[in-house]
Amino acid sequence: MSSRLRVLSAALALAVTGGLLALSGQAASAAVTGQITGLAGKCIGSAGGNTANGTAIDLYSCVGGATQQWTFPGDGTIRTAGKCLDVASAGTADGTKVQLWDCNGSAAQQWVYSSARDLVNPNANKCLDLAGNSSADFTLAQIWTCTGGANQKWNAPTGSTPPTNPGGFVVTEAQFNQMFPSRNGFYSYSGLVTAMGAYGQFAKTGSDTVRKQEAAAFLANVNHETGGLRYIVEINTANYPHYCDWGQPYGCPAGQAAYYGRGPIQLSWNFNYKAAGDALGIDLLGNPWLVQNDAAVAWKTGLWFWMTSTGAGSMTGHNAMVNGAGFGQTIRTINGSLECNGANPGQVQSRVDAYNRFTQILGVPAGTNLYC
Known part of the structure; x- marks a missing residue:
């Protein structure tokens, strides 16, 4: 589980825009x-x-x-x-x-x-x-x-x-399945597409190449966090009671051991469930199990972090990709000093390898600044 989820606070919760984007800009295939x-x-x-x-x-x-x-x-x-x-x-x-x-x-x-x-x-x-x-x-x-x-x-x-x-998502279902050949069925393509309705700018900003690079970057980091979309919940159950910060005014209403890592970014800690739930309009503090039981909710927590949090870095994953900072900055946002600056080059390389593989599937260059 990544360290940045321990340091987020409820102040990160941002308003999201609802609804699915209109498709007027998407080229129609032969009817x-x-x-x-x-x-x-x-x-x-x-x-x-x-x-x-x-x-x-x-x-x-x-x-x-x-x-x-x-x-x-x-x-x-x-x-x-x-x-x-x-x-x-x-x-x-x-x-x-x-x-x-x-x-x-x-x-x-x-x-x-x-x-x-x-x-x-x-x-x-x-x-x-x-x-x-x-x-x-x-x-x-x-x-x-x-x-x-x-x-x-x-x-x-x-x-x-x-x-x-x-909505013209730049990754087709066939490409998604190619990226994650051993994925758990819980992590459905339709669940991801549904979740995108909450964050209309995800993989929709910039040129076609930039949009595909952002999608590849998000999915590459998710791939690393979940072992190729195989794991829905944190494997080490001994950690489960550790993610309750009783210093928060709202406490841990779902229980001391209820806020373990779940979903594509392994969301953990009561204050992160509170922040993500407030941003998404879902009571994740009271019902954190939604993240492991509802694919769309799980994907939304991943997009919430990607689109709104600077985590352990200085920019969101979204901004890193659409503003040209490069894939390496998304790693810094996600796991900062635990992986970057030579702290764990093997973990960094794992993320970069997935990103290179996914950009090849999407037919775009990986770009520069791949490492942190």
Whole structure:
């Protein structure tokens, strides 16, 4: 576990901007139209073949109707009859209706299609779901917490390019899987993409090369912290009771041993859970287990540190990459004197090796100032 997490304070908590960025700047791939099939080989379409705003989406036998034909234009939306697949009122609760609505570029109309055949709305971090696990004709579609159940599995039109990187994330799901071939399934690509909605400037600042370098730098450091995204929680359980600072006015409401390292940056100490939770609008002080149980929350804590904390250095990881300071400064921010200035060259080299590998996967140069 890295030392910088011991020295952060609640003063680091910063306001974050919500919502997923619009995709108007993303180049659309060639649109492909076809049916989306689910349980029992049946298709989803607009109820009764209607096209009015608010028309429910339901499951029924594939009859080839116009509103069972869906287009993936490559901008994160899914369309039929000139309208978009939409989560009613941008809702996030289990059971929220999925409907047709005029395309408006909102987060309610963004979808991620994963390699596991889930269709996820990142705004809600929930899956397109068939109510009651039913395959009966006219079963309504809704969003629901992703369970991996058959009622949440979908086959996209053959030859389509489903929206696997909404918001134009410079790392595709295939590249992510190449970077982390042995990763724990908890660290999902969709969880990372969802988390990015909280920090709209991550991997979105500067040229395409700079954006890819920043993504590679963040993921390389995460790779080092988690053993290639294999470890969700700190391995040494003997350390668990050590991360409660009773000098803080809010104490340790989740318990003396509740604030051990979790997630992609191994967030630890009660004051860091408080700071990250305040910034993200999540009660991590009271429920630190969210970081090990919810992939999107885990990724958000990593991005919170990357985007807002100078840690043991003089700049955030984000600023180091977008302002040309180089990858070495991100190492200094993360672990400072424990690794830099010759303190632990092996650890530094491990991070640099991962960064070089990831920039090669993304097809960009690593740049200069790789070491600290």
